[in-house]
Amino acid sequence: xxxxxxxxxxxxxxxxxxxxxxxxxxxxxxxxxxxxxxxxxxxxxxxxxxxxxxxxxxxxxxxxxxxxxxxxxxxxxxxxxxxxxxxxxxxxxxxxxxxxxxxxxxxxxxxxxxxxxxxxxxxxxxxxxxxxxxxxxxxxxxxxxxxxxxxxxxxxxxxxxxxxxxxxxxxxxxxxxxxxxxxxxxxxxxxxxxxxxxxxxxxxxxxxxxxxxxxxxxxxxxxxxxxxxxxxxxxxxxxxxxxxxxxxxxxxxxxxxxxxxxxxxxxxxxxxxxxxxxxxxxxxxxxxxxxxxxxxxxxxxxxxxxxxxxxxxxxxxxxxxxxxxxxxxxxxxxxxxxxxxxxxxxxxxxxxxxxxxxxxxxxxxxxxxxxxxxxxxxxxxxxxx
Numbered sequence: 001x002x003x004x005x006x007x008x009x010x011x012x013x014x015x016x017x018x019x020x021x022x023x024x025x026x027x028x029x030x031x032x033x034x035x036x037x038x039x040x041x042x043x044x045x046x047x048x049x050x051x052x053x054x055x056x057x058x059x060x061x062x063x064x065x066x067x068x069x070x071x072x073x074x075x076x077x078x079x080x081x082x083x084x085x086x087x088x089x090x091x092x093x094x095x096x097x098x099x100x101x102x103x104x105x106x107x108x109x110x111x112x113x114x115x116x117x118x119x120x121x122x123x124x125x126x127x128x129x130x131x132x133x134x135x136x137x138x139x140x141x142x143x144x145x146x147x148x149x150x151x152x153x154x155x156x157x158x159x160x161x162x163x164x165x166x167x168x169x170x171x172x173x174x175x176x177x178x179x180x181x182x183x184x185x186x187x188x189x190x191x192x193x194x195x196x197x198x199x200x201x202x203x204x205x206x207x208x209x210x211x212x213x214x215x216x217x218x219x220x221x222x223x224x225x226x227x228x229x230x231x232x233x234x235x236x237x238x239x240x241x242x243x244x245x246x247x248x249x250x251x252x253x254x255x256x257x258x259x260x261x262x263x264x265x266x267x268x269x270x271x272x273x274x275x276x277x278x279x280x281x282x283x284x285x286x287x288x289x290x291x292x293x294x295x296x297x298x299x300x301x302x303x304x305x306x307x308x309x310x311x312x313x314x315x316x317x318x319x320x321x322x323x324x325x326x327x328x329x330x331x332x333x334x335x336x337x338x339x340x341x342x343x344x345x346x347x348x349x350x351x352x353x354x355x356x357x358x359x360x361x362x363x364x365x366x367x368x369x370x371x372x373x374x375x376x377x378x379x380x381x382x383x384x385x
Contacts, residue, residue, distance in 0.1 A: 052150070057153045065160055102128065214384050215385055216246050216382045220379065223376070225375045259297070264296065267292070307345050313339055314340055336366050342363070343360075354385070361376070
């Protein structure tokens, strides 16, 4: 019993510590040079300082603020929008929109006429407020680029800890080292209501947003094979169509592998004609209409292709028109509940995943008086909006 309590306590503390963590994505700095004749050399200096600044900030990440290199987003999520370096609030807005992130750190680096003169203006953009929430001005004459990058990172981290976490500068230790006073304050904060920290961040909600939800239209066309049923030897399958809507809810998102659940609402229509080898029934027209609710589990790799499995219930109506050799005309309309299972493969035709094609195989079981089973093979497209 004690072991269970200890385990639950550890899990609870882990979840609480991550609840208040703020992720800040870092962009390269935009360079400005006084000595235009040396633009190529100074451009390399800006590139080097930007890289070192990212490394230093990432190294100073803590339970309160986590710094993330923004350059990895386009590669990880295969988006077309890659605006690094972020130069203004419009770029920052686009980055937040395309990649669903909350904060972007960007800014300008001014290099004076002398190589050891540096000046920076660093800005923090918030998706929640839609504007710059903090600006840091920093200038210093230093011996080399690495020293400046380290000192700039220390200054940024100190100010953001004061801004977002509410600590005094004495509580923030340079070089990313943890101080006992910070840990004590963090423990105290965890026992308070979550709104306290939210208020310190100027109303920005730090609780992770739910998984991405995308609405789409599903259109398919294919053929089917009847395995059992009253009319199995009397009809010849012609065509089957399945149309509807779906919602893609992403639960796992990383560089190589995504996992979605996809609820569907579908209407299925199948049409058959008389089997030419049938010697008893004539003029058969076989219509089948089913209303379905389905749930797929999609495993997608590199945002390019994936495979899925699914299941769900359906309610089915069949309309069968036929004549016998006595010229008696009949219309039979049976209806019943049923179940289906399906599996298939799917391919993205663009990086955004808004247009997909795939192949779906569906095995239906319908509980008429005599059990009806069939297999549908459908090619389909999904348009997402």
